[in-house]
Amino acid sequence: MKMIVFEEVDKSFGGRKVLRNLSAVCCGGQITSVVGPNGCGKSTFLKLAGHFMLPDSGRVTIKEEDMVLQGEELRMSLAYMSPELRFYPRLTALENLSFFLGLRGIALDGRQYEEVLERVGILPEAVKRTRVGEFSTGMRQRLLFCVMLASKADIWLLDEPGANLDDEGRAMVLREIKRGASEQKLILLATNDSRERGAADEAIDLSGN
Amino acid sequence: MKPSTFQGIKLVLRKELMTGLRFRAAWAAMLMFSFTSLVCISFALGGTSAEPKLFAALLWILLFFSSLAGSDRVFSDEEAEGTLMALRVYAPSQAVLFGKMLYEFFVLTVITVLLLPLFIVFLGVETKEILLLLCTVGAGLWGISAAGTLLSALIVGAGVRSGLFSVLMLPVILPVFLPAIRLTEAAFGGTVVSLSFFGGIVLYDMILSVAASILFDYLWYAE
Ligand SMILES: Nc1ncnc2c1ncn2[C@@H]1O[C@H](COP(=O)(O)OP(=O)(O)OP(=O)(O)O)[C@@H](O)[C@H]1O
Ligand SMILES: [Mg+2]
Numbered sequence: 001m002k003m004i005v006f007e008e009v010d011k012s013f014g015g016r017k018v019l020r021n022l023s024a025v026c027c028g029g030q031i032t033s034v035v036g037p038n039g040c041g042k043s044t045f046l047k048l049a050g051h052f053m054l055p056d057s058g059r060v061t062i063k064e065e066d067m068v069l070q071g072e073e074l075r076m077s078l079a080y081m082s083p084e085l086r087f088y089p090r091l092t093a094l095e096n097l098s099f100f101l102g103l104r105g106i107a108l109d110g111r112q113y114e115e116v117l118e119r120v121g122i123l124p125e126a127v128k129r130t131r132v133g134e135f136s137t138g139m140r141q142r143l144l145f146c147v148m149l150a151s152k153a154d155i156w157l158l159d160e161p162g163a164n165l166d167d168e169g170r171a172m173v174l175r176e177i178k179r180g181a182s183e184q185k186l187i188l189l190a191t192n193d194s195r196e197r198g199a200a201d202e203a204i205d206l207s208g209n
Numbered sequence: 210m211k212p213s214t215f216q217g218i219k220l221v222l223r224k225e226l227m228t229g230l231r232f233r234a235a236w237a238a239m240l241m242f243s244f245t246s247l248v249c250i251s252f253a254l255g256g257t258s259a260e261p262k263l264f265a266a267l268l269w270i271l272l273f274f275s276s277l278a279g280s281d282r283v284f285s286d287e288e289a290e291g292t293l294m295a296l297r298v299y300a301p302s303q304a305v306l307f308g309k310m311l312y313e314f315f316v317l318t319v320i321t322v323l324l325l326p327l328f329i330v331f332l333g334v335e336t337k338e339i340l341l342l343l344c345t346v347g348a349g350l351w352g353i354s355a356a357g358t359l360l361s362a363l364i365v366g367a368g369v370r371s372g373l374f375s376v377l378m379l380p381v382i383l384p385v386f387l388p389a390i391r392l393t394e395a396a397f398g399g400t401v402v403s404l405s406f407f408g409g410i411v412l413y414d415m416i417l418s419v420a421a422s423i424l425f426d427y428l429w430y431a432e
Pocket of ligand 1: 042043
């Protein structure tokens with residue numbers, strides 16, 4: 001089981017402290033929500049957790065049993081999505097899918113594609129012909145989710161996964177997150193959505209910072 | 210789970226080819242630059258027969274500036290489109306670095322293949338040693354693509370404006386540039402030079418590639 005440990009982490013941007021002396025532990029098999037008002041540092045917290053950013057002081061470590069995961073080994077075991085993340089607009093959805101999954105050493109056959117696309121609510125025909133640039137924002141969000149599900153990553157860093165989704169899409173996100181947790185994935189969920197907050201087992205509240 | 214490095218490189222290279230072919234602006238910029246410059250040079254020289262030394266220098270200046278017109282985009286385009294983060298999440302570092310480097314090499318090769326015959330015909334250059342010329346150009350382009358890919362990554366990583374790219378590129382590539390001009394001069398029938406110049410370029414290319422490979426891990430995984 002994997003664990004993310006924050007030890008006395010400080011992070012500031014241009015002299016303004018966003019995270020101050022923050023310690024936290026997130027465990028596999030649990031949904032940990034990261035909550036607080038706009039600009040309080042939720043997205044920053046997730047980027048630090050994924051080692052996409054370094055803290056100014058303190059330490060962020062990801063452990064499996066007593067082993068510390070780093071570099072490529074760590075990166076290959078996590079998935080991250082945020083509203084800033086984009087797939088290649090000039091490639092079709094299918095080309096994007098097979099590119100990003102291929103980089104994780106995963107090749108799906110036709111049936112497996114259909115299955116995972118159905119889980120996120122995208123029509124298989126749309127995937128073959130349509131370039132991602134022509135997708136609606138909600139469809140793009142579903143596609144990000146689709147790659148994350150199929151990537152078999154066991155750490156999910158989700159920054160507002162319900163953004164731009166309709167009710168059915170938000171229900172799908174909740175369903176898949178719960179299913180992920182039951183498969184022992186470590187799930188971090190930065191959100192302002194009350195239903196997503198309600199699904200979490202633990203919460204990290206950044207509003208006091 | 211992880212694909213072999215070779216497979217990763219192949220995937221990134223294929224992705225670059227597909228997006229590159231569907232987005233022709235980068236190509237157009239480089240081609241326009243190299244052909245316009247070539248036409249200007251040939252008008253300026255106006256059929257006067259110049260020294261092989263001058264032709265050699267002109268050829269490399271052309272190749273260098275054509276590459277500048279395109280290779281600072283290697284990473285900055287991805288950054289601008291927001292796809293760099295997706296790549297950082299899913300792709301292993303070495304696959305990205307060498308996939309992009311190979312694509313850069315491919316683009317420069319295509320441009321050279323179009324430019325070099327025209328250069329030779331327009332300027333009436335006599336090519337005495339074709340093989341030497343081709344090997345020199347190949348080794349030179351390798352250096353330019355290695356340096357260009359690494360610098361582009363460093364600059365995007367540091368979050369500075371891309372004007373810095375051209376400023377840094379010249380000193381980094383000079384150890385390739387100078388011997389390449391001497392060798393090209395020899396290929397155009399000038400003074401014969403020692404082949405150790407060629408060995409020097411290849412050695413520097415290898416050092417650049419290895420340094421890029423090591424540095425890029427730090428950039429990619431931010432550790
Ligand atoms: N790369 C950056 N450069 C400068 N400042 C940044 C950067 N990233 C974040 N910040 C600042 O850090 C603070 C926290 O940003 P962050 O994106 O983590 O907030 P958030 O909690 O995710 O907000 P939201 O709910 O709007 O998504 C903000 O004030 C923001 O301006
Ligand atoms: Mg945010």
